[in-house]
Amino acid sequence: MTNPLLDDVKALLDKDFGDDRILKQICRACERNEVISNYERNYVRKLAEKHLGKKPEFTPTPAEEKPVIPDVVIPETQSVQQTQSFQTSVPEISYSKSKNKKIMMGLGGLALIIIVVAAVSFSDITIGTPKIDSPIDTTPVSLSIETDLTSYANKDLISISGVSETSGTVNLSIENQNNELVWAEQISLKSDGRFSTLAIAGGVGWEKSGTYTIIVDNGKETKSDTFSFTA
Structure with a gap:
């Protein structure tokens, strides 16, 4: 073959x-x-x-298959109506809940108002009780004097300051432990009544250690202060 x-x-x-x-x-x-x-x-x-002159082989083409169209299932009208009825019932439920919520909020607000009114009434009763305060001395300082330190040594600088309710000048003086005058000065007051100056601890009358007294006089009253001095 x-x-x-x-x-x-x-x-x-x-x-x-x-x-x-x-x-x-x-x-x-x-x-x-x-x-x-x-x-x-x-x-x-x-x-x-x-x-070689061979004739081309004939290959039969297979028959085309017709597309199969699936059957369309049309939903029944009754099921659509049931769905619509269920959807329309939802807003009624939410409306009922919203209405109940508004009622509860109204009752809560009314209760809050009652509580506030009762609290205010009680506070009025409490506040009505008279309170006895201790008297406060509001008398303004008419004259004052002070030093920057409480003790000084020989040749130290003494910073003196104070306030006077008067205008013009004040007289300053320092006395030793024997009440002898060792320093004196007249100082002009500032517009707000304040005054200040510097004094040197030492010189005639500063020979002994002890307690020294500084005195200020504004023409209406006199104030004094003390400091210790070491010779």
């Missing part, structure tokens, strides 16, 4: 058409009854149609 494929391959080799390597491989496969791929068969068929 002859093999048409083998005959075509040998004819193509004899006439030197196509790739000798591929054709020889197909020839060996045909002689050994080995499996030949579709690519190799198509390769030989196209060469045979082109160079």
Whole structure:
């Protein structure tokens, strides 16, 4: 029994058409009854149609399958009506809840007003009780004097300051432990009644250590202060 494929391959080799390597491989496969791929068969068929005058093989095209249209299921009218009735019932429930919520908020606000009124009434009763406060001395200071330190040594600077409700000047003086005058000065008052000056601890009358007294006089009253001095 002859093999048409083998005959075509040998004819193509004899006439030197196509790739000798591929054709020889197909020839060996045909002689050994080995499996030949579709690519190799198509390769030989196209060469045979082109160079050996073979007629092209007719391959019937399969009949086209008509698309299957699935059946459309139309929902029943009754189920649509049930869905619509269920959807329309939802706003009624929310309206009822909203109405109840407004009623509860109104009652809560009324209770809060009652509590506030009661608290105010109670606070009025409590506030009505008279409170006795201790009297506060609001008498303004008419004259004052002070030093920056409470003790000084020989040749220290004594910073003196104070306030007077008068205007013009005040007289300052310092006396030693024997009530002897060791320093005196007249100082002008500022616009707010304040005054200040500096004195040197030392000199005539400062020979002994002890308590010294500084005195200020504004013409209406006299104030004094003390400090210790170490000779």
